[in-house]
Amino acid sequence: MAVESPCNKDRPNTSLTAKFPKFGKKLFKKAVKTRKNNIQPVEISLTFKQNLKEQHFAAAGKQLINREERLFSVKQNGVGFNRKLVEEEEDDEENLKKDFEDLFEQVWSTVDNSFQVQTEAEIEALRQAVIVIQKEEEQDRRWEGYLEKERPQWRPRCCRDLHDSRLQNMVKQRMEEAKLDSDINLKSSVQKEITRKAKQLRKDLLHVAKYVKQCYPGENVCLQYAKLYHQEFSAKLKEITDYGLNDDDCLHVLLWVNTHYPRIMNCKELDGVIKYEQLEALLPENLLEPLEDQFLTQKENELRAWCKNILKREKSGTELRDGCYFSPLAIDVIQCVHGALKSLKEVLGSRAKPQKITQQMKEFLRDYQNFLKKVIVDNEGNTEAVLKANLCCIRQLLEYIISTENQELLHVHIKNDCVTLLASIREHCQRYFTKCIHNDLKGKYAKLGTREWLKNSDHVCEELLVGVDTHIQKITNLDKACQKELVSQLHKEVLTEYVRKMMKKKIKLGDGNKQDQAAKALHDNSQKIHTYFTEAGSNLNDLKDILPRLAELLTLKDPQCIELQLVTLSRSYPDFSEAHVCAWLYLKADLSNPELKKIKKTFSEFREPSENEGQNQDPLYSCSNFFSKVFVK
Incomplete structure (x- = not known):
């Protein structure tokens, strides 16, 4: 039983001028005449060779x-044993095979010229070739x-595989023949x-996106x-890196x-x-x-080396600018x-390893x-x-490290270490x-916390501040911002000494x-x-x-209120310790030993643990470390 054909359509109409030359000429003249009279012309089907010549692929x-x-x-x-039909069939098959060869000669030539496509006619020809494929x-x-034996000898033709293979060869050749601008x-x-390869790659992909993409309906030919x-680019980079690179070439590859x-x-x-994330890693x-x-x-x-040279230059001295000592170190x-x-x-890119490079910042600060x-x-x-010039440098370095603009550049642990180091240097x-x-x-x-202070605290305090003011007035040639920082530090130290006394x-x-008198x-x-x-x-x-x-x-009477x-207090000042509690409550002579013991026990159980400074906080302006400077026995 014969296998049914996939499709059994009628043979396409051949040209009227080919079958009936005289009739065709008359019809052509009539068509011209009707066009002149604004009448719709009769559509005439082209032959295969005419379509091929006009690139109607x-x-x-x-x-x-x-x-x-x-x-x-x-x-x-089946054709039976009719020799004439058999011969006609064989002739038709050979003619058809030859016509297919003629068609694909032009189709592949058009595909091969994809990077020359620019005009509307060239774009349409490539689109036609793709439709054929x-x-x-x-x-x-x-x-x-x-x-x-039941199908044409040219089936399957596998045009897609041939097309993809030609594109691959074409890309390979263009990358190999790429030129570098003089x-x-x-x-x-x-x-x-x-x-040179990268420039060729960019140029060709932009051409594909602008001209070639529209010739592939329903396909992402750009990808x-x-x-x-x-x-191709990845293969070349792998080949290059296999031999080892000097620092400049290494930088270029990266x-x-x-x-x-x-x-x-x-x-x-x-x-x-093009979805870049869908592509494999170049290396x-x-x-x-x-x-x-x-x-x-290398970095x-x-x-x-740079930091050492900067520090070496700093040893040569400072200069006076606008009445303030200045150093370019920071x-x-x-x-x-x-x-x-x-x-x-x-x-x-996103693979940066700041821990290693920023370690040099820590080394420099040490x-x-x-x-x-x-x-x-x-x-x-x-x-x-x-020192006056470098107080300004310290402030600039600290501002740079704490700045939120540098969050991604500085690793958090290195950043905190640098802040701590700079705070220590400044102090x-x-x-x-x-x-x-x-x-x-x-x-x-020495008068603070004594009977004299209790009797005349205003005078003792006033005397202390007069002495401080005498020294502050002598501080000159210092940047205003740094002078404020110095005064702020002195403020903290004076108050620290006050509490310690x-x-x-x-x-x-x-x-x-x-x-109550002491509290007032x-x-x-x-x-x-x-x-x-x-x-x-x-x-x-x-x-x-x-x-x-x-x-x-000092004014609280109830031990439980004192505990609370x-x-x-410990939550505001995590470094407020049990030693500080004992020293301060010593002033309250009316607390019994059992009450003191219970207060200390409750404090130890519920006090907040000491925490590190926030990464965006300058330690100078934080009071959470105040009591760590108040040394008590």
Whole structure:
């Protein structure tokens, strides 16, 4: 039983002029005449060869498929033993085969010229060629299941595979033959090789997106081309990295892998047609990681050398600008560090490893700390000038590290360590100026927490502040912001010394009247101290609450209320310890030993644990570490 043909359509109409020459000429003349009279002309079907000549590939392909189906319908139904029909059938099959060859000669030539397509006619020709390929794929599927002798010898034609193979060869050839613009000045052969291929890749993909994409209805040909170019570019990079690279070539490869190449694939012209995340990595991990480590090591060494040179220059001295001592150290360091970190982010993309490079910042700050300590120990003639200039540098470095703009550049642990280091360096420098003040005020501090203070606290406090003011007036040639910081630090230190002297256990407040009197003195002194330092430039507004809150402990009578107040105090000041509790409650001589024991036990159980400074908080302006500076026995 003969197998039924996939399709049994009538043979397409042949040209009227070919069948009936005289009649065709008359019809043509009539058509011209009717066109002149604005009458719709009669549509005349073109022959296969005419369609082929006019590059109507889709129409020509349809004609051949119709002939194929009619021919093989006859073949399957059988021709019997009629030799004439057999010969006609064989002649038709050979003619059909030849016509298919002629069609695909032009189809493949058109596909091969995809990168020359620009005009409307060229775009239409390529679109027609693609339709032929798509229809041929459909025809291959319609012949599936038929025996080899029952189907055309050219089925399956596998046009899609041939098309994809031609594209791959075409891409490979274009990448191999890519040229580098003469105005691009690159010395390294590696950089030239990468750049010329990358430029060709970009140029061709943009051409595909602009001209070729519209010729492939229902297909994402841009992604297909992108994968082919990606494959070629990746193969070249792998080949290059196999031989090892110097630092400049290493940088060039990383820039293309992590910055330039993703930028090409994600540009607006290719947006929506190429999904970069669907492409495999240009370089596998085993090749990429050594390059990253090489680049990181190079940047690390560069940054270390830069910072050492900056510190070396600092030893040569400072200068006076606009009445203030100045040093370019901070500006230079920030530029070096920020430049290195930005370079890391750009070159390594999201794979940046800031822990390693920012470690150099910590190392520099340790060297910086040692340098300033030596300046203080040597105490040469320019010590004060150097420290004043570097207080400004410390402030600039701290502002840079704490800045929210650098959240992504600095690793959080390194950042916190740097903040702590800088706070320590600043405090050490400030102590150079405040130490002499505290030494001069020893006699005045000694009166705090004594019977004399209890009797005449206003005078004792006033005397203390007059002594402080005398020294503050002598501080000159210091940046205004740094002077405010120095005053703020002195504010904290004076109040710290005040509380420490109160905890020296010099007096006992045995009755409620004395406790109320002491509490009032603490409130009054707190107001005077805070007012003076605020007017002098201190920004530590939270310090105003410390003495009043301690004073409240003296006025409370109920041990449970004292316990609650102490726990509340510890939440505001996590470093408020049991030793501080004992020293302060010593003033309340009316508490029994069992009551003191219970209060201390409750405090130990419910006090908040000490926490680290917030990463965006300058330690100078935090009061949570106040009591850690109040040393008690």
